[in-house]
Amino acid sequence: MSGATAKVHGTWSSRMAFLLATIGFSVGLGNIWRFPWLAGENGGGAFVIIYILCVALIALPILMAELMIGRRGGLSPAASLAKLARQEGGSQGWRIGGMIAVLATFLVGTFYCVIGGWTLAYVWNAASGALSAVDTPAAQGLFEGLLGSPVQLIGWMLLFLFVTSFIVGRGIQAGLERATGILMPMLFVMLLGLVLFALIEGDAAKGLAFLFAPDFSEIGWSTVLAATGQAFFSVSVGAGGMIVYGAYLPKEVKIAPTAAIVAGADTLVAILAGLAIFPFLFAQGLAPSQGPGLMFVVMPVALQATGAAGLIAFMFFLLLAIAALTSMIALFETIIAITEERGWKRGPTVWGVAAITGAFGLLTVFSFNILSGVYPLAGLPGFETRTFFDIVDSFTSNVGLTTAALFSSLFAGWVLSKGSAADELGVSAQSMGFRVWRFLVRWPVPAAIAILLFGSFFGLGESSG
Numbered sequence: 515m516s517g518a519t520a521k522v523h524g525t526w527s528s529r530m531a532f533l534l535a536t537i538g539f540s541v542g543l544g545n546i547w548r549f550p551w552l553a554g555e556n557g558g559g560a561f562v563i564i565y566i567l568c569v570a571l572i573a574l575p576i577l578m579a580e581l582m583i584g585r586r587g588g589l590s591p592a593a594s595l596a597k598l599a600r601q602e603g604g605s606q607g608w609r610i611g612g613m614i615a616v617l618a619t620f621l622v623g624t625f626y627c628v629i630g631g632w633t634l635a636y637v638w639n640a641a642s643g644a645l646s647a648v649d650t651p652a653a654q655g656l657f658e659g660l661l662g663s664p665v666q667l668i669g670w671m672l673l674f675l676f677v678t679s680f681i682v683g684r685g686i687q688a689g690l691e692r693a694t695g696i697l698m699p700m701l702f703v704m705l706l707g708l709v710l711f712a713l714i715e716g717d718a719a720k721g722l723a724f725l726f727a728p729d730f731s732e733i734g735w736s737t738v739l740a741a742t743g744q745a746f747f748s749v750s751v752g753a754g755g756m757i758v759y760g761a762y763l764p765k766e767v768k769i770a771p772t773a774a775i776v777a778g779a780d781t782l783v784a785i786l787a788g789l790a791i792f793p794f795l796f797a798q799g800l801a802p803s804q805g806p807g808l809m810f811v812v813m814p815v816a817l818q819a820t821g822a823a824g825l826i827a828f829m830f831f832l833l834l835a836i837a838a839l840t841s842m843i844a845l846f847e848t849i850i851a852i853t854e855e856r857g858w859k860r861g862p863t864v865w866g867v868a869a870i871t872g873a874f875g876l877l878t879v880f881s882f883n884i885l886s887g888v889y890p891l892a893g894l895p896g897f898e899t900r901t902f903f904d905i906v907d908s909f910t911s912n913v914g915l916t917t918a919a920l921f922s923s924l925f926a927g928w929v930l931s932k933g934s935a936a937d938e939l940g941v942s943a944q945s946m947g948f949r950v951w952r953f954l955v956r957w958p959v960p961a962a963i964a965i966l967l968f969g970s971f972f973g974l975g976e977s978s979g
Contacts, residue, residue, distance in 0.1 A: 524686035529767045531691045538694040538840030540780040544748040549784040550791045554802030557732025558724040568745035574777045575954040576751040579926035581769050582938045584760025590851040591615045591754040604929045611921020615754030618914030623845040624874040630838035631670030640828035645814045657810045661882040675868045682846045683864040701836045708790040715820045716793025725788050739969045752919030755844040758851045877902040912970035920963045927956035
């Protein structure tokens, strides 16, 4: 990175610090909440195989591209793209990709903080005994009671934003590094403990068979799109955060193996989450295809047969809360990187961003209660029954993040010269690995993203949830 850049942004103190922070960004609710219910709705093992292939062939090449763009540019997403385009003789219009990424990141943050608040609410519910001896109607009533109360939702959202802001406000090393250095090992230890407990107390045979014995008769076009989209979003490409985290990355760190570790850890967490959940479901005779309510309604009921239901529920929802928090930290940092380049002080700016995020988050809060019957775009086909939350979620997941990642892939493949890309990746431009990566980001990856966009616009895909 250039000397000018070093004055603007901090840097990671070590490769391990970067890995923990970046894995924390990737590992979020998409892995522990969304992956299990998508696998449950799409045939289990066959979905998992397609998902892993998509991580390796689509998400990983984009992740490498975004880290490379970030470190070579040394700035926020739009500024890095503009700077590198200028150096390569390309159009300044490429900065639009960074602007889309930041906009999508902000919008994701406005509803992610609300869902993060749900996880905190359930940590409290588990600790207070509210999840003890619940049956399905009671669990459903508890969840609906939370969603139906604006006061509760706002309170938990503000607490989640407060914790996020406190960490981000302390900076790269004192804030992000220290927090992820504690939270990520906690997450892995708790997840492994839950997996072990699930395999012992649950129906391990059915859980393992469901995840690892593929039934390709369950696979259709919508399943392929769902697996591709899940791989794409679970690794957190397209949000701009990977460009920002790359901007803090020291030159001596090799991007390709580091990116592979991040993508591998992200995939491992998703699979472990399935192993921690499905044995409990099958042991109670519950269907795995429960949709988004799997975590907050079905899991508390599924845990009742264990001898330590309250403790396990507490660990499970604390795990969810940690995953949500580490991702939200990265979403905030993406916005803060821009303000730092304008000379704004980090501390006051973080709290300002939190206030604006919370204000927009009220639209998500009210979408579940007092505005649940309001459909702002009811006049458009496909939007007749979509609330404010549905619209923002759909735009960010299916259009905003996807389009931003398309810009990153095309920019890395077609605007950056072979020499520039190989130099930043620390490899020879003639090496087989580099040629494979460059081919992927130039042709198959953009084609796959285009298919996702096509599916989103014409109703073939679904919201990321």
